[in-house]
Amino acid sequence: MSTATIESSAPTGHRLHPVALRIMHWINAVAIFIMIGSGWKIYNDDAIFGFHFPDAVVIGKWAQYGLQWHFFGMWIFVLNGLAYLSYGIASGRFRQKLFPISLGEILATVGDALRLRLSHDNLTHYNAVQKILYLGVMLIGVLIVISGLALWKPVQFSELADLFGDFQTIRLVHFLCMSAIVAFIVVHVSLALLVPKSLLAMVTGGPTVDEAKPRSTVASPIEATP
Numbered sequence: 194m195s196t197a198t199i200e201s202s203a204p205t206g207h208r209l210h211p212v213a214l215r216i217m218h219w220i221n222a223v224a225i226f227i228m229i230g231s232g233w234k235i236y237n238d239d240a241i242f243g244f245h246f247p248d249a250v251v252i253g254k255w256a257q258y259g260l261q262w263h264f265f266g267m268w269i270f271v272l273n274g275l276a277y278l279s280y281g282i283a284s285g286r287f288r289q290k291l292f293p294i295s296l297g298e299i300l301a302t303v304g305d306a307l308r309l310r311l312s313h314d315n316l317t318h319y320n321a322v323q324k325i326l327y328l329g330v331m332l333i334g335v336l337i338v339i340s341g342l343a344l345w346k347p348v349q350f351s352e353l354a355d356l357f358g359d360f361q362t363i364r365l366v367h368f369l370c371m372s373a374i375v376a377f378i379v380v381h382v383s384l385a386l387l388v389p390k391s392l393l394a395m396v397t398g399g400p401t402v403d404e405a406k407p408r409s410t411v412a413s414p415i416e417a418t419p
């Protein structure tokens with residue numbers, strides 16, 4: 194007797210952006226806002242470059258308050274970020290949405306973007322530019338936390354601090370990561386506003402995505418071949 198394997202495929206409907214993901218995304222947006230505004234206040238106390246951030250855009254009346262806001266935001270950013278990264282890896286979301294990225298896909302997407310022909314019809318598929326931006330900002334997010342830890346506790350995290358060199362270099366790396374995140378936000382928010390349905394989807398969850406996944410594998414004594 195031969196055994197055949199029958200795969201029953203049932204649609205598994207879930208929203209494009211599950212509620213947990215949306216909550217983490219918006220918590221992250223608030224945390225980043227606090228981190229950047231308070232970071233600029235701390236920077237103003239001892240500027241690296243020849244400029245200061247205007248009082249209107251910083252958080253904290255004095256540098257000490259800026260520091261307190263920064264530590265408050267830090268816990269939210271790090272804990273929420275760890276939850277998001279764990280969720281993305283464990284649920285397979287990163288694998289599905291952000292990989293693979295091929296050189297051909299990158300060239301095609303950049304070509305489309307330059308000809309202003311980038312399609313936004315399908316919200317469920319991230320194009321190569323989106324994939325790179327999202328993966329890139331996650332890597333920068335990790336680097337900004339590592340450099341921040343080295344700045345915060347240079348003695349306890351001396352191995353981390355040694356990776357960068359001296360204290361001023363760590364400050365510079367931390368500052369450059371912030372600049373990259375600000376650049377990401379400008380592009381990211383502009384794109385979200387240009388394609389309002391993508392913004393709405395990050396609020397409401399977006400369309401239901403039906404992924405026909407093999408649910409169960411049943412061993413059956415039925416002859417499979419005709």
Ligand code: HEM
Nearest residue numbers: 218221222225290323327330374378381382385391392395
């Ligand atoms: C007010 C500010 C923000 C708005 C309006 C916004 C909007 C959006 C929208 C509409 C999406 C849906 C994805 C798409 O269709 O491309 C998205 C996804 C995403 N956003 Fe934002 N965002 C904001 C802030 C941020 C910040 C500060 C970060 C990180 C530094 C960030 C990181 C991401 C990532 C990584 C995704 C992909 C999420 C996933 O699919 O797993 N966003 N955002």
